[in-house]
Amino acid sequence: MARIVMKFGGTSMAGTERVRRVANIVRRQQAAGHEVAVVVSAMAGETDRLVNFCREANPVFDPAEYDVVVSSGEQVTAGLLALTLRALGCEARSWLGWQLPIRTFDSYSNAKIDSLDVEGLNASMAAGEIAVIPGFQGVSEEGRVTTMGRGGSDTTAVAIAAAIGAQRCDIYTDVDGVYTTDPRIVAKARKLKAVTYEEMLELASVGAKVLQTRSVGLAMKEGVRVQVLSSFIDDDATPADELPGTLIVDDSEMEEIRKAHGMERQVVTGIAHDKNEAKIILTRVPDKPGAVAHIFAPLAEASINVDMIIQNVGRDKGETDVTFTVPQNDLPRAQAILESKRDDIGYNRIITDNRIAKISVVGVGMKSHAGVAADMFRSLAERGINIQAISTSEIKVSVMIDEDETELAVRVLHTAYGLDASDEDA
C-alpha cells in the first residue's frame, strides 16, 4: 500500500463523460491498494471563458476578484469527480483550497504556497476516502481566494504529494510522457523512461510545455517523484503498478533506473524549441558603465523576463547594439517602456522581430562531457542555419535562430546527438 497523488488536466476533465473515465482510473489505483488524493483542473476551455468574463467586466486586471471568478472552474470539477466516484461506489469527498487550507502568500492571481494543513486530509484518506482537491486555488492570509497562475494545478498536486508524504505524484495529461523532442516534428522522437528534475526544468522552461515550471522546482526541492503519463491510455492494458509514463526524479534515482534498464548514458537527453520569444535590438547604445542597467531595470520592474542578451561591437567607437529576447506576449509592453526611457538609455532605434525561435539541447550528461556546444554549432552550420545568439547553463545550450528553420534545426540536432529511435524501438 502506498499513497499516491493523481492530477488530471483540463482535457481529461472536459465533460462528465471524461470525468467518468478519470474516476475509473482513480478507482483502479484505489483497488490496487493505494490511498489516493486527486487534484483536478477546470474543464478545458472553462478557465478561458471565466477569464474573458473578467476582461469584459473590468479592462484593468484586478487580481483579487479575478481569483474569486476563475477559481470556480476547479471547484466544479472537484465536486463532479467526487460525485462520480461516489456513483462508482467509492468513498470520496472534495476539499476546496480554503477548506484544507492551502495557505498562500504573495500576490493574488500569482500566489505561492506558504503552508498546507493536511490533518483532516490524512485522517480522511486513512479512513479510505478518496480526496478530491481543486488545483490552482488557495487562500490568502486575509482569508480570501487566491489562484496560482495558469498551470498552477501541477503545483497544487506536487505540494499535496509533499505534504502527505506520497510515494509518487502522477500527472495525467494529453501526452503520454516526456519525449526526446516534439514528436510532431521528429517522427523518431523517443519517450524517455525518466529525466532528472534539472533536465525537466530546462525542458519545461524552453517550451516543452508538459508541466508548469514552478511545479518541477517544487518537486525538486521537496524530493517528490513525479510521473507524467496519459489519461487516454487503455486502463485495462496496463497493470496498475506499472509506470507507463516518464518519471521525473533526482540524479541518484536516475542513475539506478539507467542501470536497472541497461540504458546507455546519453550526453544530451532532449531537444526543446520555443517560438514564443521576440527579439529586441536597441542600436547605438552608449558603451559605458551603467548603460545596460538603464535598459533592463525598468523591464524587470514591470516583471518582463529578459532571456538571451548579446552586446554587439558597435560600428562607431563608444557605441554598441544591444540585442535581447522577451516573451512575445510582453513585446508591446516592453517596447512602450523602452520608448518612454529613450532619453535615459540614449539609443538610436528600436528594432523588433518575433519571427525567431530558441532551440535548446538539454542533458545532465553535459556536466561531465565537453564539446556539446561545439557539436551543436557545427551541426547547424553544416545545414546553413545561422545562429543569432547563444546562451548556456550547466546542462543546456540554447541558440536563437530564424523561426522558419525551427523544424530543420530540431531534426538535425536530434540525429546529431543520437536520439533517433532505432527501428527496433519503433
Next chain:
Amino acid sequence: MARIVMKFGGTSMAGTERVRRVANIVRRQQAAGHEVAVVVSAMAGETDRLVNFCREANPVFDPAEYDVVVSSGEQVTAGLLALTLRALGCEARSWLGWQLPIRTFDSYSNAKIDSLDVEGLNASMAAGEIAVIPGFQGVSEEGRVTTMGRGGSDTTAVAIAAAIGAQRCDIYTDVDGVYTTDPRIVAKARKLKAVTYEEMLELASVGAKVLQTRSVGLAMKEGVRVQVLSSFIDDDATPADELPGTLIVDDSEMEEIRKAHGMERQVVTGIAHDKNEAKIILTRVPDKPGAVAHIFAPLAEASINVDMIIQNVGRDKGETDVTFTVPQNDLPRAQAILESKRDDIGYNRIITDNRIAKISVVGVGMKSHAGVAADMFRSLAERGINIQAISTSEIKVSVMIDEDETELAVRVLHTAYGLDASDEDA
C-alpha cells in the same frame, strides 16, 4: 444615509453587459448616500447547467458535493459584479458564504441560515465599500459549502438585511412588482403599492412566483421591509429615493401607507392561480379511525406536501373516497408509495388527474369581513365553473377547478372583487 440591501436575480445577471447595468443601478444608490450590500444570483441558465452536470455525474442525488458544484454560479457573478463596480470607480469587494460566514444548519442542498457574522461586513461597508455577496450559499458546521434550495438568494438577501439592520431589502427581478393577479391573464391587473407579509406568503405559496416563500417568512419574523421591483426600469427616470416597486411590510405600516395614499381598504388584495398541483383519488377506503393516517404518514415521510384534502361520503357503508392534491413533480413518487401501501390502506383504485388548477383569493381584509368565500362560490357558479375542492385560511380562500377554466375563473374573480384597474389608472 441609510443601509440598503439590493438583490439581483439570474435574468438581471445574465452576461457581463447586464452585470454592468446592475452595477450602474447599485452605484446610483451609493451616490444617493446609502451604504449598499448587494446579493446576486447566478447567471440565468447557469444553475441548470451545473445541476445537469451533477445528474450526469451521479444519478443518485448527493447533496454535499452537489452544493460544491452548484454554488460556483453565484461565486462567479459576485466576483464579476465586484470587478464591474471597481471598473466604474466604486470601492467594492465580494464576500463568499464561508467568508462572512453565513452559518447554516440542517441538510445540504436545502440548508437553513443559523447565524450570520457581519463584523467584517459592517466595517467594510462603513468604510464605503460596496459588499457583494453570492446568494444561495452558506457553510455547514463541519466547514463545507451548503446551498439553500432554488430561489435561496432571496433568503440570503433578507438575512443580510436583518443582520446589518438595513432600512430596506430591494429585490430586483424581471417583474416590476406584485400585481393583483397575473397581468398575462388579466390586462386590467394593477400593481400593488404594498402588501403585508401574510398576504405575500399566501400569494407566493399559491403560485405568484416573485419571491421564495422562505424569504418572506424570514422577512416577517425579522421585520425586514422588502421591496420587489424591476431591474429593467429606466434608471434615470426614477429618483433614487423613490420606491417604484411593491413594498412588503407589516400590518401597521400597511395601514400607514393606505392612509398616506388615500387608498380604500380592500377585502381581497389579489387572486393567485397554481397549475402545478395534481389530484389523487383513492376509492373505497375503509371509513374507520386511523385509515387516513395510513395514507398521509408515508407521503409525509417522503417529504411530499399534501395540500387540499376531501373525504367524500362513500357509496357503500363503511367506505369512503379520499381526494387530495400533491405537487405535480411528486405525483409519480406519491403514486408508487401509495401502491406499495395498498394493503395497509385498503383502497380499491387510485385515480390521478393533473389537469386541475388551484385558484385563491387572498387579503388581510378578510379577517374583519365575512362572506368572501360565499361571494367566490357564487361568482364561479354563475359562470358554470365547477368547484372540486375547497381550502381556507384566515386570509385566503382556495378552490380546485378544471385546469381549462383557470383564466376564466381568475378574470371573473378579479372583476367580482373590484380589482380591475379603472380607465384612469391605465
